[in-house]
Amino acid sequence: MLSRLSPRLLSSSPRLLSSSIRTLVNVTYPSPSVAVLELDRPPVNSLSLEMATSITSHIKQIESDPQIRSLILTSSNPKIFSAGLDITEMSRPSKTRLSTFWRSIQSLFLTLYSTRLSTISCITGHSPAGGCLLSMSCDYRVMSRNPKLGIGLNETRLGIAAPFWLKDLFVKTVGYREAELGLSRGKLYSPEEALKIGLVDEIVDGEVYDVAVERAEEYAEIPEKGIVATKRMCRGELVRDLEGKIEEDVGWFTDFILEEGTQKGIEGYLKSLSKK
Numbered sequence: 001m002l003s004r005l006s007p008r009l010l011s012s013s014p015r016l017l018s019s020s021i022r023t024l025v026n027v028t029y030p031s032p033s034v035a036v037l038e039l040d041r042p043p044v045n046s047l048s049l050e051m052a053t054s055i056t057s058h059i060k061q062i063e064s065d066p067q068i069r070s071l072i073l074t075s076s077n078p079k080i081f082s083a084g085l086d087i088t089e090m091s092r093p094s095k096t097r098l099s100t101f102w103r104s105i106q107s108l109f110l111t112l113y114s115t116r117l118s119t120i121s122c123i124t125g126h127s128p129a130g131g132c133l134l135s136m137s138c139d140y141r142v143m144s145r146n147p148k149l150g151i152g153l154n155e156t157r158l159g160i161a162a163p164f165w166l167k168d169l170f171v172k173t174v175g176y177r178e179a180e181l182g183l184s185r186g187k188l189y190s191p192e193e194a195l196k197i198g199l200v201d202e203i204v205d206g207e208v209y210d211v212a213v214e215r216a217e218e219y220a221e222i223p224e225k226g227i228v229a230t231k232r233m234c235r236g237e238l239v240r241d242l243e244g245k246i247e248e249d250v251g252w253f254t255d256f257i258l259e260e261g262t263q264k265g266i267e268g269y270l271k272s273l274s275k276k
């Protein structure tokens, strides 16, 4: 039933959908060529298996409408873009669930990073780890100037490491030395710092969403053929690298996460979060 609804219909009846099926995202259309996908999984938009799968399938639905040229990724929570992977997915999981979870994250990355759509990340709130991955997978990043916000890859703070493709994406975005420093220290950058190193492209004092729509409309005016060929040129290598190592990467992730030492670290991190 859901899959037969066109994306436009989806956006026109979000309340009807949320009462029947929890989609975890809202889709709206501020102009004929622009779609907005709003993450909506309270309290912190963390990426569970269901959340990652829902985002991926909504991107694919939006992509299938030829009129839509740009996609804005944002959050229903003004303070938090996404808290990254749902850490509870990695705490004492079954191996089967953990593998399926990781495949859903790989698939979300590949879909968002290689979509024909021009993607704008509208970052109004915190964006650690998997949240930063979502933003870095977009073509353009606009962030609120709020100095209390943080964006970056803080995996080491949980006793885990970013997978090779996320490390490569970070290197491509901010350069080798900054990536090495940021990854090993698990650094979360303020918006000003993020702008300085190229982790975000613009910071905004007022309404970030309005600027994101403006940028999305600018992208939508550029001929699609040129954009798609350019994205393929810039992003194809990393996409092919991961596509060629999907199983190996699932193996690394599950082995690493299921190690007792990693489990203890994750447990401790979860406790520290709930004690705050």
Ligand SMILES: CC/C=C\C/C=C\C/C=C\C/C=C/C(=O)SCCNC(=O)CCNC(=O)[C@H](O)C(C)(C)COP(=O)(O)OP(=O)(O)OC[C@H]1O[C@@H](n2cnc3c(N)ncnc32)[C@H](O)[C@@H]1OP(=O)(O)O
Residues within 6 Å of the ligand: 043, 044, 046, 079, 080, 082, 083, 084, 085, 086, 087, 088, 126, 128, 129, 130, 131, 154, 155, 158, 160, 161, 162, 163, 164, 166, 252, 253, 256, 257, 270, 273, 274, 275, 276
């Ligand atoms: C060799 C390599 C092989 C394999 C690689 C291995 C792994 C690498 C994998 C992938 C890379 C990506 C990893 C990740 O994304 S891990 C997640 C990292 N995220 C964080 O560290 C963020 C943690 N959260 C926070 O810092 C704060 O919650 C935040 C600043 C976002 C919001 O603060 P606020 O004060 O507003 O809310 P809280 O009270 O802290 O949280 C509310 C509620 O939500 C729970 N929570 C928070 N974050 C998460 C999360 N990521 N997953 C699940 N649950 C989360 C928090 O515990 C609170 O719960 P409760 O106490 O029950 O209300």
